[in-house]
Amino acid sequence: MKPLDPKLLRTAAPARRYVLLTAALGVITAALVIAQCLLIAHALAPVVDRTADLGDVTHLIGWLAVVLFARVVVSWCQERFGQRAGVEIVADLRAKVVDRAVRLGPRWLDRGHRTDVVTLATRGLDDLQPYLTRYLPQLLLAVTVTPGALMVVLGLDWVAAVIIAGTLPLIPLFMWLVGLVTQEATERRQRAMSRLGSQVLDLVAGIPTLRALRREHGPTQRVRDLSNAYRRSTMGTLRIAFLSGMVLELLTTLSVAIVAVAVGLRLVHGGLDLTTGLAVIMLAPEVYLPVRQIGTQFHASADGIAASAKAFEILETIPEDAAAARRISDNQPSGGRGNRAGRSRHSENSGPRSQVPPLMPSPDLTSATIVLDKVSVAVPGTARYAPHELSVRIEPGTVTVLAGANGAGKSTAVNAILGIISPTAGQIAVCPSETDAPPVDLADIDMATWQSQIAWLPQRPWMRPGTIAENVGFDPDELDPARAEEAAALTGLDEVLTSRQGWNTSIGTGGTGLSVGQRQRVALTRLLLTDKPLVIVDEPTAHLDEGLAEVVVATLTQLRDQGRTVIAITHRDDVTPLADTVVEVCDG
């Protein structure tokens, strides 16, 4: 765990600016702290010596007021810009992480990374804010104020400087030594903590079940026992874990005391003057303060450091197949389709870009035949393939049904046809209608030209925030309203339109405002209104009642009648009669 990860500076532009600003403020703070101590000492010493009164030191107090006011301004700036930068950096990392995750593709997300990404994007990265606004400034004060004040002490009184310089390195040394002892204990405690948390939450999640079984009272004692056991074991480890804090406090405070005594005893013998003595005992605590603050802010920052480490892990994940690699290299400014590139500049992550062969535009799917030849996709973490050696010829204008048991790889096969993932083995070839044109491997086709010819209805269709009209692609200037009404009548969307605000009914982010069934109807209407030659429909009747299933069948019939190529996934019988081809997808 690094206190300041260089990756953060490399990845997030706002972070670079913020660190520079904070460093500058750190230098100014150091100067102001030193000036403050010297001014107080110079104003105070002659009065204590009874050689001056208020009139003699007024100018010094005036300057002190200026310095103190400047410190007020600096602390205002630090907090103000810290808060702003915190938000900016979190936002920047969030966009980058989400972008990378989406481009890494559904297979990577489905392998347990989806939750990580969602947690990071919605909550985890927020932990960076306390790190940035609290911990990082202290870190930079420790490299500005601490050495700065120490240098001034050295100039004033080398004995005090030697005492401080002698104890200062002891702090990280002791922290490290104690850390070695406590690290395992701390980790054990954190594991116990999360285990306790999840056990209790598991019981809470099971309350409806326990109650249905009339057994809800039993676990109360268990919750209590778990908490007590956790408390006892935790207190044991805390006794050791807090030692590091104690060592830190002891070293810093004792050093300040030793400096005071050393200065005092030399004053008695006339080896030092009062001004110097006062300045030194005021500066000594200032040398240690940032270091101590780092210690106390450390816990607040640990989560942030962990969250950013996780974010970098995602940003550095190497795409697992060619399709994902191409999507990521597309996002680099020099990676081909520059118009789709984001603002990302980390070119060292582009990896496989150099190996990507030149792409060709997709053949016209109204007439091309798609041939799957023994397509297999490995199931990550197992020796299985789903689908396993799937072969099928999809002629233009036909309906192909992919059937098969749960987990046989139907959706994966569709993902491969869509070009979202690359097959582990086998080939998807596209044969243009001209007899002399050679078949093209899907891997060599520019995905934008391929995917723009496909209309796809996944199990949970995406609703873009906006109106129903925007979602079904209905623009009255371009499309005959009668055709839209006809499509809506077929899918049952017309009832939704009548009961709401027609085509202008708004849909929120994530489809809020519409029921699941209504979203399906919107998505089905969208299929009917596009002119895409290839339509792919995933599990059209899953999660639906039998009524909506009829609508799906009617829609697919209509699509077939329009002469489109249809690929449908189903494990139910109602779509099968429409099919020209039924393929059984098998795993193995």
Added chain:
Amino acid sequence: MGEVRALIAAMRLIDVPWTSVIRAITLGTLALGSAVGLGAASAWLIARASQMPPVLSLSMVVVTVRALGISRGLMRYLERLASHQVALKSMGALRTALYERLATGPTGVVSTLRRGDVLARIGADVDHVGDVVVRAIIPAAVSASVSLLSIVAMMLLLPEGGLWLALGLAIAGILGPWLTALGARRAETDSAAARGEVTARSLDLVDHASEMIVTGNVAAAIKSLRTADQRWKDSTQAGARALAAGAAAGTLGLAVAVLGALLAGIPAVTSGRLGEVTLAVVVLTPLAAFESTLVLPAAAIQLHRSGAAALRLSDLLERTGVSPTTDRAAQRATDRAAQRDADRAAQRAEILHHQRNDDHAQSISAASQDREAVIELIDLKVGWSPDTPAAEIGSLRLSRGTSAVIVGPSGSGKTTLLATIAGLIDPIAGTVHTSGPALLTTEDAHVFQTTVLENLRVARGDVDADEARAALNLAGLTPWLTSLPNGLDTMVGADASTISGGERRRLLIARSLVARQPILLIDEPAEHLDRASADALVKDLLSLPARTAGSDHPVEAVVIASHHLGAIDFADQVIRVTAAISQ
């Protein structure tokens, strides 16, 4: 302020060990007091030493300085141990109380908590409330008592200096944290909507990654996420200004106290009211005293965070029934209403389909009229609550040893009927008679993160291995059980991959079997299963009365609800639920 009240309520729930809290505060005061004392004693030592007195006259203060240098770290260590002891005790008590309240509270509340992120939120809220003791109450109390002691001591030396210190400490210790808390709260409330939008857009992107890719929308969606983030940033700015003012107040307080001490102290020395050595103490002590206010902004934020967490928890505890106030409940209500509209068309087709089976069911029902009724429904009308749409069920008798299927479109009230038969909700009208307790197993019933055997013992604590095997066998899980690495001791649970959808459903059935309830009610057992698995499971379920007849604890009746029409072929009776009607 709702937050404070919620915190106090949570504290009552916790039964905070106040004597331990006071012990921690005392230790903390000694620790921080040592720091202030060290500042004062050092100042006195230096100023007195400069007058070159005999060294021996300084020995007392030299010892004091050294002792204070040591006592601070030691006291702080003891204080941290004491305060964490309190926090851990509080959190344990809060968890227990929360579990107990939820377990005995109304059914509706807990069923809204099943989602992983909601649960995690509760877990985090408990931790936040527990943290209030260690991170807010104790530091604030320590800071207050050290500040007061410093002010009193200063007053005794030089009253004007004491007033200046009091003013400075008030700015740094009251105004500063107040601004900080205000800023944190402002930033949070102002940005709540923008935050929600950012979260929704992130989720949208991650959940629909494939579709974004296929439609070429990734870059545009990321751009709109950045726009939403920009709005989030803009909305936090007012709060950030208050936070910055809070931070500045901390330094301003120090400035006021130091300048005040100099301006009040120097003339006092000139006029002879104040000794010159004491002047050093008066000027330098404030520098150390302000260390006590350093932790207060963080404490203020913690107080707010814990308060918000306590508010959410108390909200949760106070909620009764199916509350329409939560977003998700409201969302479900619209979903249901919309579904109903959509389902109307479906029913026309379905009624035709059922005509044939109806005749079949009625003939069976007539043939078994002489057998004893296990479930009897008379003029029944069901609904989740009197103000939600109700479903007309009518009258029905179910005899011993028979099975029934409830069919009907989604949202028509199948689950409601099962819950009514199970006695979990009251009928809107009519009556339900059952011959014995009825056990409802829902499709989403919980599989606990423990072993297979312990998951069965959830239903009845004294289930032994043989009984467990017998029940798993009845549920058709013997092949699965033999495939498990550790047999009955294999861990299963939410994230365990050892169990497929169909097996999970069968494990839930096995659990309801060991509960030894005569009537089993099962909701949507075939949901999300492929046709072959669904048919096999439904067939196994509906034959349970026949297969357990003559055993010690026979299943007297099985009722399953399904929109999977294949199920009706295996049932003795079919109960048709038409769409729920608004009253």
